[in-house]
Amino acid sequence: MPEAASAQATRATIGASEFDRDTALVQREPGVYDIDLSAGWTIISAVNGGYLLAVLGRALADALPHSDPFTISAHYLTASQPGPAVVRTETVRTGRTLSTGQASLFQLDERGEEVERIRVLASYGDLDSLPAHVRTTAEPPAIPPIEQCFGPEAAADIRLPSGGPAPVDGSSAIADRLMLKLDPSTVGWALGQPSGKGEMRAWFGLADGRDPDPLALLLAVDALPPTAFELGISGWVPTVELTVHVRSRPAPGPLRVSITTRNLAGGFLEEDAEVWDTQDRLVAQSRQLARVRLS
Amino acid sequence: MPEAASAQATRATIGASEFDRDTALVQREPGVYDIDLSAGWTIISAVNGGYLLAVLGRALADALPHSDPFTISAHYLTASQPGPAVVRTETVRTGRTLSTGQASLFQLDERGEEVERIRVLASYGDLDSLPAHVRTTAEPPAIPPIEQCFGPEAAADIRLPSGGPAPVDGSSAIADRLMLKLDPSTVGWALGQPSGKGEMRAWFGLADGRDPDPLALLLAVDALPPTAFELGISGWVPTVELTVHVRSRPAPGPLRVSITTRNLAGGFLEEDAEVWDTQDRLVAQSRQLARVRLS
Structure with a gap:
């Protein structure tokens, strides 16, 4: 664990953490959001794909009537850079138990033109509304302590x-x-x-x-x-x-x-x-x- | 095997088969296609989801510069019916080895308004251009003859x-x-x-x-x-x-x-x-x- 975290006396909470800060979006207009992609989630110079997916997932959670991603598919188009980005969402369909939405993340290139970085298509629902019934054959992986x-x-x-x-x-x-x-x-x-x-x-x-x-x-x-x-x-x-x-x-x-x-x-x-x-x-x-x- | 097929003396070929006939699209304008969804691919009254995916996949193969779906994700929105439908495609990005596109299939409801049935997001390439190198650990399933x-x-x-x-x-x-x-x-x-x-x-x-x-x-x-x-x-x-x-x-x-x-x-x-x-x-x-x- 990094020293900063080890030294931390209190644990960050959901809504007040590095991850929440760095995925926070500012609504520009309904369904359109600004974000400053953090350099804190890079591997070498590439922005991590899971972090980017979380940013898009958060935008759709805000734009759709349901808050939890049940299934989300992302196609990675061009390499994202730390810095300003805009997320544009579209509500494709809203239903009682599931809603479907689409979102794209754009950044400006050196000529000031918008370039699409990622596009996602996702169906959202409410995890807390699901029945507790579980009949899985999957077993947790055997990872040492x-x-x-x-x-x-x-x-x-x-x-x-x-x-x-x-x-x-x-x-x-x-x-x-x-x-x-x-x-x-x-x-x-x-x-x-x-x-x-x-x-x-x-x-x-x-x-x-x-x-x-x-x-x-x-x-x-x-x-x-x-x-x-x-x-x-x-x-x-x-x-x-x-x-x-x-x-x-x-x-x-x-x-x-x-x-x-x-x-x-x-x-x-x-x-x-x-x-x-x-x-x-x-x-x-x-x-x-x-x-x-x-x- | 159904009698019709068993009795057939000659095998249908790619491009001249039931499947090709029933996934054939007529271009209305660049990127927009008409199709009559066949009742021949229904389970009870529902049009099969794989058949519908093949229809959308074929539209994108035509619209994009690459012809083979490498990865295609479909979200099923409303139940498709046999009969007329329109497929609208969008070219999201074209690259040297991969192109990404989006497509939606629409049908008219009883009021004559377009209803979206399925939306897909896909990246296409050229399967024949891939290196022959294979290093898989996957083995074929043991299915009897x-x-x-x-x-x-x-x-x-x-x-x-x-x-x-x-x-x-x-x-x-x-x-x-x-x-x-x-x-x-x-x-x-x-x-x-x-x-x-x-x-x-x-x-x-x-x-x-x-x-x-x-x-x-x-x-x-x-x-x-x-x-x-x-x-x-x-x-x-x-x-x-x-x-x-x-x-x-x-x-x-x-x-x-x-x-x-x-x-x-x-x-x-x-x-x-x-x-x-x-x-x-x-x-x-x-x-x-x-x-x-x-x-």
């Missing part, structure tokens, strides 16, 4: 894959925003010994202690190092498309995130994430299609 | 779950368009003995013998009876959102489709599909979020 897992402070001492980005290195601002503790069995890549399995597992939280909510789940699914590292690939793995299903409101406390890749082929791979809360409930499922640079 | 699996003609003789739809019964027109042979180990629901596992597997093809292509994969992922049947749920399971990744151009011959559900909770479930071709390649992956009526 949090104190046996590796955090960013350890990663500074371990070798990074040649030519690859340093996702948990000090040069990535997002490392200071997150409590990320990697399962020792999925950090072989950092020791020059990738397992060859497309797996990555970690405990996940916000560094300032804010508890998870549905918007934080959008961040959680795209916050771990790519599974490609454990497959021995050390280049960038940019997301083409990411879809998240939020299945339940997460209980307070750290989340467990398990990511798997089955099919690396033709220069693309899928990353499937499952997110579990402290009550052993599967609170989110996601899948992304990403491009890989084979090394 | 096609002649040991159950087709629609057998389903007429087996009991259907009480209160549920009859997805492979003669009352569903789509059954005559498809070659669907269900794995005996996932047809317990039809015998009143659902396995309790969220699994459904089948051989899949077009009844007229047309070989699969990327658009047919969009149909294949949503053509099997819902996994919910094997979980003992007999009501409708309408799709909220369906995302398909097309990973490779399928080889000629029948496909194997494997669908799994891990998490039935709060009145929703996910259905994950994998589609394999005759060369044992994983040609498509999909996930949908569907609503369930618990019985």
Whole structure:
């Protein structure tokens, strides 16, 4: 855990945290919002895709009559930069239990013209209105206790894959925003010994202690190092498309995130994430299609 | 296999088949297309969601500079009816290797006003340009040989779950368009003995013998009876959102489709599909979020 967070006597609360501050939108007119994308959520120089999804998810939560993203699909078009952005939403359909909306994030290019960065399509509902009935066959991942897992402070001492980005290195601002503790069995890549399995597992939280909510789940699914590292690939793995299903409101406390890749082929791979809360409930499922640079 | 198809001496070809005829679009103006949705792809009275996705996918293949859907996400808004419809597309971004587009399908309601049925967001590329490199850990599902699996003609003789739809019964027109042979180990629901596992597997093809292509994969992922049947749920399971990744151009011959559900909770479930071709390649992956009526 970053020193700033460790030293913190009181935990941040939902609505009053770094994550809430940096996803806060200012309504320009109905359905249109301004935001200053924070440089605090970058990996090297790229703004994290989960943070961007949370920004768009928050805009739709405001614009639609329902507040919780049940399923949200994002297509990443061009690389976002820290700085001013505008989010334009459209209400596609409103229903009793579900509403569907669309949102795009734009930034100005060097000529002052709007460039679209991401477009999302999403259906929202009310998680608290769902029946409590659960009949799942899914089981939480076997991750060692949090104190046996590796955090960013350890990663500074371990070798990074040649030519690859340093996702948990000090040069990535997002490392200071997150409590990320990697399962020792999925950090072989950092020791020059990738397992060859497309797996990555970690405990996940916000560094300032804010508890998870549905918007934080959008961040959680795209916050771990790519599974490609454990497959021995050390280049960038940019997301083409990411879809998240939020299945339940997460209980307070750290989340467990398990990511798997089955099919690396033709220069693309899928990353499937499952997110579990402290009550052993599967609170989110996601899948992304990403491009890989084979090394 | 339906009699009409069995009796056919020559196989239909890509571009000249029932599927091609019923997904054919007439361009009204650039990016806008008219289509008469066929009653031949209905389950009871509902137009099949995979057929509709193929219609939208074909519109985008025409409108975008790239022809193959790499990842396509659909949100189902209102129930489509057989009959006239219009598809409006928007080119969101064009790049060298990927282009992103959006499309919506509209029909007129009883007052003559346009109602949006489905909206999709998709990124297209060129499957034939991808490197041949494959490093997958995924393995094809163990489905018995096609002649040991159950087709629609057998389903007429087996009991259907009480209160549920009859997805492979003669009352569903789509059954005559498809070659669907269900794995005996996932047809317990039809015998009143659902396995309790969220699994459904089948051989899949077009009844007229047309070989699969990327658009047919969009149909294949949503053509099997819902996994919910094997979980003992007999009501409708309408799709909220369906995302398909097309990973490779399928080889000629029948496909194997494997669908799994891990998490039935709060009145929703996910259905994950994998589609394999005759060369044992994983040609498509999909996930949908569907609503369930618990019985």
